[in-house]
Amino acid sequence: MDVHDEVLDLIGAWALDACDPDEAATVDAHLIGCATCAAEARRLRSAASWLAADRVVPAPPALRHRVLATAHAARPAALMRTLVGAYAGQAAMLDRLLGAVRADDWARPDPRHETVSGVVAHLAGNDAMLAADLGLPVVPLPAGPAREVHAAWRAQSRVLVDALTGRDGGLDQRVRLAHTGPPPLRPLRDALVQRAFETWTHLDDIGAAVGRGTTTPPPEQVRRIVDLAAALLPGVLADGSTGTVRLVLEGTGGGEWTLPCGPGDDTTIYADAVEFTRLVANRRGADSLPHTTTGSPAVSTRVLHVAATLGCD
Template structure:
């Protein structure tokens, strides 16, 4: 399926402002250079106006997120492109950063993987695990200069992106998630969110080491990361009487998530969405995350401690 066909798939949703930001940006870019699609877009926008759909009050962010997530689940081809595109975007940012680092930066120390080169090797290994589960080519990791490790990671990322670009389904295929312990088997759609998440996390790890600072993903990526954490947390808390946990997250990618975590009283945790994803990546601690809670303080502390164990390293 080429870009023109992809836009035709999405243009109806675009006319009703029902695309996520990644999809809407792709449609806008195509319309600027395609007269055929631009004419169709004008026709559909006009139809939306006749229905008064262009004067509907914006939905609350949490409701909009739930509705879009349900719609995307029913449109797996578009969701596949969105998830692969998010991963490819973070990989491109990391590739650019690695291309700009100095030769001596590769040996700078990293607290988890010894050096910057070790971070890239770790990331390449997790990408290779996903490629193997998908039946795609696994790029050997060289035992040589860090620049060669960078090239191998970049090629492995390309193999995944191009391999999945030819698939319109398979998001429910079970694959291994990267994990500090035995890799759990989860749907591909979750693994793709994790690949974008881990790539962003290590982009910031390396940026901090070489003095480039941190970045923030688009809001929809932040929401997908929290969705993944919310899907994993009940299982990680299995056996603990923590009750129903509600996450109320503010800022970029904010919203509300309800987690049924067994018997017990209800607890609500309030925090910043991006900072919560950094907690899930184990780049923040349960006690250092700025947050507030209602309900049981012991439960909120336990939930945050467990959330910090969900990352890849």
């Protein structure tokens, strides 16, 4: 569990002054640099004060241990349902769009995969790669009509959703992430974030091609996409004098992320969260992304250009 997840588990107890000194210190240190958790902490402290909870008699230590142990045991299953649900939701939206497109829309051009049909085939292939890594059935991709390609992608998506919805664990299993180069190995939790991310990206690609416009995921999905990008970037950037990079993203799913990227001075990049995720998908150019920088403009430029290479195609 990383520090952010640990603080999310502790913040309710912290608001009631029920943490031990080490836990309280961990929460206090994290709140300095995380606007999202700091806002939640203020909300919970306010509620505790309103309820006069600061005068509550502390719970017996054994009770606290049992409650936290139960919560920790349930968390992986809840997270699996959340991640699979996010992917399933984006897949359902894409399925509805594909079911409504006209026959001639399948041949509309796409700059990366030739046609709309090619986009769906590419997406089906990446879903199949995850299924293979998990030991699940791989649906053959037909070379026939576009509607058959759509049906094969839909069947492959359902294989993943049906198999993972009831799982209680396995989020740490190493699987391949879809990538333009050699697929990196990452935990299943990251792969599920990527599957929802890529499905949303191609939903918008196809929507733009057929004149249906674009969409925006829920804030929690945007944050998970940025979390994944923030986890991947330091490994790519650590070979230069990049220093510590702070992403301060506003709007839907916004927050702050600190990226330790090796020696060098600190740089902060300010941008819109959704636009940053579109940059990560390489649907926005690094030079055209609206942003401001404090610190090194050269580092900012490098970070944004590298971020645009993290996508799946």
